[in-house]
Amino acid sequence: xxxxxxxxxxxxxxxxxxxxxxxxxxxxxxxxxxxxxxxxxxxxxxxxxxxxxxxxxxxxxxxxxxxxxxxxxxxxxxxxxxxxxxxxxxxxxxxxxxxxxxxxxxxxxxxxxxxxxxxxxxxxxxxxxxxxxxxxxxxxxxxxx
Amino acid sequence: xxxxxxxxxxxxxxxxxxxxxxxxxxxxxxxxxxxxxxxxxxxxxxxxxxxxxxxxxxxxxxxxxxxxxxxxxxxxxxxxxxxxxxxxxxxxxxxxxxxxxxxxxxxxxxxxxxxxxxxxxxxxxxxxxxxxxxxxxxxxxxxxxxxxxxxxxxxxxxxxxxxxxxxxxxxxxxxxxxxxxxxxxxxxxxxxxxxxxxxxxxxxxxxxxxxxxxxxxxxxxxxxxxxxxxxxxxxxxxxxxxxxxxxxxxxxxxxxxxxxxxxxxxxxxxxxxxxxxxxxxxxxxxxxxxxxxxxxxxxxxxxxxxxxxxxxxxxxxxxxxxxxxxxxxxxxxxxxxxxxxxxxxxxxxxxxxxxxxxxxxxxxxxxxxxxxxxxxxxxxxxxxxxxxxxxxxx
Numbered sequence: 001x002x003x004x005x006x007x008x009x010x011x012x013x014x015x016x017x018x019x020x021x022x023x024x025x026x027x028x029x030x031x032x033x034x035x036x037x038x039x040x041x042x043x044x045x046x047x048x049x050x051x052x053x054x055x056x057x058x059x060x061x062x063x064x065x066x067x068x069x070x071x072x073x074x075x076x077x078x079x080x081x082x083x084x085x086x087x088x089x090x091x092x093x094x095x096x097x098x099x100x101x102x103x104x105x106x107x108x109x110x111x112x113x114x115x116x117x118x119x120x121x122x123x124x125x126x127x128x129x130x131x132x133x134x135x136x137x138x139x140x141x142x143x144x145x
Numbered sequence: 146x147x148x149x150x151x152x153x154x155x156x157x158x159x160x161x162x163x164x165x166x167x168x169x170x171x172x173x174x175x176x177x178x179x180x181x182x183x184x185x186x187x188x189x190x191x192x193x194x195x196x197x198x199x200x201x202x203x204x205x206x207x208x209x210x211x212x213x214x215x216x217x218x219x220x221x222x223x224x225x226x227x228x229x230x231x232x233x234x235x236x237x238x239x240x241x242x243x244x245x246x247x248x249x250x251x252x253x254x255x256x257x258x259x260x261x262x263x264x265x266x267x268x269x270x271x272x273x274x275x276x277x278x279x280x281x282x283x284x285x286x287x288x289x290x291x292x293x294x295x296x297x298x299x300x301x302x303x304x305x306x307x308x309x310x311x312x313x314x315x316x317x318x319x320x321x322x323x324x325x326x327x328x329x330x331x332x333x334x335x336x337x338x339x340x341x342x343x344x345x346x347x348x349x350x351x352x353x354x355x356x357x358x359x360x361x362x363x364x365x366x367x368x369x370x371x372x373x374x375x376x377x378x379x380x381x382x383x384x385x386x387x388x389x390x391x392x393x394x395x396x397x398x399x400x401x402x403x404x405x406x407x408x409x410x411x412x413x414x415x416x417x418x419x420x421x422x423x424x425x426x427x428x429x430x431x432x433x434x435x436x437x438x439x440x441x442x443x444x445x446x447x448x449x450x451x452x453x454x455x456x457x458x459x460x461x462x463x464x465x466x467x468x469x470x471x472x473x474x475x476x477x478x479x480x481x482x483x484x485x486x487x488x489x490x491x492x493x494x495x496x497x498x499x500x501x502x503x504x505x506x507x508x509x510x511x512x513x514x515x516x517x518x519x520x521x522x523x524x525x526x527x528x529x530x531x532x533x534x535x536x537x538x539x
Contacts, residue, residue: 010456016526027528031490034450034469034478038528055528057490059452059469063526 002060003094009064014071017053024121026113026132029106035062039069039110043118047078054110061100065107068092073111078118081111082128109133150463150508154348154440155297155325155499160391161350167394168352171387179384180375189386196393203400204342204359205333212358212376213389217324219369220343220358221248221291223380224320227366228289228341229256232318236286240317242266242274243484244301245293248343249322250480253291266292271433272301272485279308283315290319294326294342298468298481298497299432300441302330309338318364324348324356328399329407329438340364346388351395355388402502410500411439417498417509418442424513425520431482431495440500443468445487448530449494449523451478457519463512468495490529 002010023043029035035058042051052070056063068089073081086104090096096104113132119125151159177186179193193213201208214220229239241253243265253263264282266274274292283290290312295302305321312319320341323332327344334342341364345356360366360379372381399406414437418430427447446454451469458465468479469492477483478492487495498512524530 007456010453011460013526018531031488031493031529034489034493036528038531055526055531057448057527057529058450060456062450063453 001097002064003096005068005092005094006061006064006096009067009093010060013054013063013067015051015053015067015074016055018055019051019053022053022114024114024116024118026110026115026117028109028113028132029058029062031057034058035103035106037062037066037106037110039066039114041073041114041118043078049073049076049078049081052114058103058106059100061096061103062106064093065089065096065103066110069107069111078115078126079128082115082126084108084111148462150461150504150512152498152500152504152508152512153464153466154501155497156466157347157353158350158501160347160352161395161398163398164351164391164394168387168391171390175386179386180373189384192390192393193384193386196389196396199393199396200357200359203328203332203396205335206359207362209377210359210362212360212380213384213392214343214356214358214380215354215385216347216356217246217322217343217345218248218356220345220356221246221322222252223358223369224341224343224360224366225249225252225289225291226256227369228318228320228364229261231366232288236284236288238262238264238284238287239289239291240264240266240279240282240287240312241291242268242293244268244272244296244298244481245291246297246322246324249291249293268301268484270486271436272296272299272431272481273433273436274303274308276304276307276311279311283311283317285315287312287315287317290317292319292321294321294323294332295330295438295441296432296481297325298479299443299485300325300438300499301432302326302436302438304436305339306337309340313338325438325441328396328403329440331403334359334361346392346395349395349399352388352391355385355392357392406502407439409502410504413500413504413506413509414439414442416506417513418444420513421516425517428520429491431485431487442498442500443495445482445491445495446520446523447491447494448527448533449520451493451495453523454494454496454519457523458512458515461515461519463515466497468497469493 019040022040024041027038038055040053054066056066086108090104175188177189179190309319318340328349340361342359347353431443451467468482482492
C-alpha cells in the first residue's frame, strides 16, 4: 500500500522528538480524525532553520510525511521553508495513496504553524504566511459508478 | 522470512486441509449440475443435500430451512430486504443496533431511502443490547428485529434468546447475523427464538464465497436473487457445489472441535488480556469480559493510532486488525467502538486480535513482548503522550 520511501520513513523516522526552547512550535490536526502533528523548529539569527523535530499521533503516512517534512525544511530560510508544499512532501516520498493525501496537507500546515509561532514570538512578519488552520480535514468523495 | 503469526481469524481463516480434500472431487470428477436429470449429476445433488443436513442438525431445524448463499453478506441482504418487502402491508418499521456489521447497517440505510423506518438501538458500555431497550423500541408496526449474535470487533455475545422472545411477543420476526458466532458458540434456532440466521463458510475453516441463510418454515419471504428454481425457488443460480461441500466439511469439523477450541482459545484470550492490562499502562479492554467470543481480544492503547500499530506488528510477521479510521478508508473510527462510548482518539488506538485453533502460548508471549515494544515506541513519538506526561508531572 505504501511506497518504499514511506515505509522507510515510517520505520526509521528522522528527527523524532522535541527541541527545548524551540524558536517555533506548531501543532495541527485533531485526535478526532486520528492525526496530530507537532513540529519544533530551531531557527538562527539569519532566519535559517538549524534543526527541525516532530512528534506525531497518526497512521504510517502521517509519521512518514512528518519525518520527510523535517528533512526538507532543515537548512532552509524561513521564506524558503514556507514554500515547501504538501506536493513536495509527497513527491519526496514517491507518492501517497489517495486516502492519505490529507496527511501531507497536515505536514505542510505543521511547518506553517511552527513558523507562525516563531513569527509571533519575534514580532516578525513573514511574507505570505497566514494564520495556520489547526484542523485539516477533507470531505469524503462519493465514488462515481 | 519471519514466521507468520496469524491473529485475524475474524477476518478470515485458512481453509482446513480436510475441507480442501473434500472439495476437490467436485471440481473434476463430480462436476455435474445438481439440477440436471441424468444419473451423473446425482452425486452433486446428493452432496449439496448432505451439507444442508449437517447445518440443519447443527442449528436444530429441518433441512429445508437452510438456503445456500454466496456468503454472510448476501444472507443479511436477503433476510432484511425481503422481509421488508414481504411484510410491508403489516408495517414499515425495522429495529437493529448501532454495532451491526455493515452488511446489515447499509442494507437498513438502503431501506430507509425506500420508505422504511429503522431504529438503531444503543448498546451499553460492554456492547450489549439490553432486552429493556428493545422492549421500549418495539411498535405495533415493527415487522423485523435484526440483532447480531456476536460482534465482529469486540466479540460481545448478545442475549439472543431474550431479544428474540421480545420480538415475537410483539409479532415481529427475529433475524440474527451469526457470521462470527456460528460454530464458535452453541446455537439452537428453536430454543433461541431465531426466525432467520446468516452465516458464512470462511470464518470457520471453510472456503470463501459460500454461506447460508436459515429461514424458519412459515416465513413468507421471496428470493433476493431471481433466475432459476434452485434452493426451492428461493435462491436462483447454479449451486456452488465445491463451496457447499467445503462448508459442510468445515461445519462438521468445527462442531466436533467447538468445545475443545473454546476452552483452549478462551484460556489464551484471558491470559493475553490479563498480561497486557498488567504490563502496558493506559490500556483498556473493549467489550464484555463475561459475554465474549472465546477467540476475541480487543484493546485500546491510549495516545497511539491503530494503523501505525498494525504496520509495526506486520513487520514482525503478526497479522491483526484495528478499528482505526485509517484502516477503514474513512476519517471516522469504528462505529462499534464509538457506540460503546469510546472517545474518537481512543477508538483510533484500538487493536483486534482473533485467535484460531493453531495459535500457541509461545506465539501469544511473542506478541505481548512485541506489543510492549511497539506501543512504547509509538508513545514516544506521540504528541498526545507528551502532553499527558507533562501535565501529569506538573
